[in-house]
Amino acid sequence: MKRPIDRNARLAWTMVLVVGGMLGLAYAAVPLYQAFCKATGFAGTPLVAQSDDHPVIARTMVVRFDSNTDSNLPWRFEPEQREVTVHLGEQKLVYFRATNLSQRPIVGTATYNITPEAPAKWFNKLQCFCFTEQLLKPGQSVDMPVLFFVDPDMDKDRRYDDVHTVTLSYTFYESKTERAKILLGSLAAGHTGKGG
Numbered sequence: 001m002k003r004p005i006d007r008n009a010r011l012a013w014t015m016v017l018v019v020g021g022m023l024g025l026a027y028a029a030v031p032l033y034q035a036f037c038k039a040t041g042f043a044g045t046p047l048v049a050q051s052d053d054h055p056v057i058a059r060t061m062v063v064r065f066d067s068n069t070d071s072n073l074p075w076r077f078e079p080e081q082r083e084v085t086v087h088l089g090e091q092k093l094v095y096f097r098a099t100n101l102s103q104r105p106i107v108g109t110a111t112y113n114i115t116p117e118a119p120a121k122w123f124n125k126l127q128c129f130c131f132t133e134q135l136l137k138p139g140q141s142v143d144m145p146v147l148f149f150v151d152p153d154m155d156k157d158r159r160y161d162d163v164h165t166v167t168l169s170y171t172f173y174e175s176k177t178e179r180a181k182i183l184l185g186s187l188a189a190g191h192t193g194k195g196g
Helices: 002-040 118-122 152-156 178-190
Strands: 060-069 075-079 083-087 092-100 106-115 123-128 134-136 141-150 165-174
Touching: 060 075, 060 092, 060 141, 075 106, 075 165, 083 092, 092 134, 092 165, 106 118, 106 178, 118 123, 118 152, 134 141, 134 178, 141 165
Parallel strands: 060 165
Antiparallel strands: 060 083, 075 092, 092 141, 106 134, 106 165, 123 141
C-alpha cells in the first residue's frame, strides 16, 4: 500500500519542479531575448561597439532617423537631422532633441531598432542616449547624442551589396524603473522650498 503513495508523491514533486522550471524560464525570457538581440543584431537591434578601431572605406550608406513617443505624454522627441550619408567605418555623431512639454519632471528612456533588420548586425553604436535614462525638467529641452558607425566588413558580405539605406528608429517613453524613481527623488530633494 505504501508504494502507490510514493509514486504519487514523486509525481507531485516532479510536476512542482516542471511548473517551477517553466515559471523561471518565462521570467528570464525577456532579459535573455534582449541579451541575445544585443549580442547578435537579431530583430533589428544595433550592436554596441566595444572598439572604434576600424578602417574607413569608400562605400557609403544613407542612415535615416525616425522618432516616436508615447502619445499619452506631453513631450516632443525628434532627430536634428532626418538622414546622413556615411562611409562604412566612418564614425558619425547625430543628435535627437527631447523636450518636456509638461509641468512635471519626467524620466524618459528609449528603445531602438534598425530596418531593414538584416544589416542591423553591421550597425554599431559607440555612444547613445538610449543606454541611460534621461531626466527632463518641466519645459527643458535636451540634445541627446548617438555616435555610430557601419562596420566596413559589411562590404565583404555579398548578401548586403544591395543595401544602401537603413533607418535607425527610436521610441522614447517614460521610464518607471527604480533608477527613474531615484532620479526624480533626487530632484525633489534638491527643492527645499527656500529661494529658487
